[in-house]
Amino acid sequence: MFPMHAETRREVAASATQLFDYLNDHTRLSSHMSERSWMMAGSRMTVALDAAKGQSVGSRIRLSGRILGLPLSVDEIVTECERPLRKVWETTGEPRLLVIGPYRMGFEISASGAASQLRVFIDYALPSGPITRSLGRLLGGTYARWCTGQMADDAVRHFSPSNALQDSEREEPV
Numbered sequence: 108m109f110p111m112h113a114e115t116r117r118e119v120a121a122s123a124t125q126l127f128d129y130l131n132d133h134t135r136l137s138s139h140m141s142e143r144s145w146m147m148a149g150s151r152m153t154v155a156l157d158a159a160k161g162q163s164v165g166s167r168i169r170l171s172g173r174i175l176g177l178p179l180s181v182d183e184i185v186t187e188c189e190r191p192l193r194k195v196w197e198t199t200g201e202p203r204l205l206v207i208g209p210y211r212m213g214f215e216i217s218a219s220g221a222a223s224q225l226r227v228f229i230d231y232a233l234p235s236g237p238i239t240r241s242l243g244r245l246l247g248g249t250y251a252r253w254c255t256g257q258m259a260d261d262a263v264r265h266f267s268p269s270n271a272l273q274d275s276e277r278e279e280p281v
Contacts, residue, residue, distance in 0.1 A: 109230035113251035115259040121266040127191035133161040208234040227255040
């Protein structure tokens with residue numbers, strides 16, 4: 108069903124529980140989609156969450172927006188959520204995307220001393236339309252690696268010692 112695969116592995120300076128709680132917030136996890144970037148052709152997508160905020164099995168997540176004037180959307184459902192080790196979600200229906208089709212995506216965390224090992228992955232199929240399928244063959248792998256890399260690198264940045272120092276420098280003196 109998902110013949111293509113991409114993943115990114117990183118060491119993150121956080122406990123498994125801290126890292127899971129950070130990644131379990133889909134507004135953070137999808138932030139690379141909601142900010143304008145060259146990979147999004149200067150566009151962005153909005154994230155809509157159900158009452159469970161996409162944080163438990165059965166929760167729903169919807170991303171929608173326009174890229175190069177074309178309407179895009181994808182509906183996802185959380186299929187696995189094993190705090191603090193693993194979370195998986197996948198598309199429902201036929202996504203309206205340019206370079207990837209249906210997918211299953213997630214992250215796995217394992218403790219590694221004071222840090223954690225993070226693996227963000229996506230298993231996906233090419234889009235079904237003739238033009239988008241051709242775009243997928245050309246750019247799908249690049250996009251999938253960018254997406255998993257953005258999620259993993261964002262977690263690394265969030266928990267980096269320099270980020271913690273900057274946060275503490277912003278606090279008001281008592």
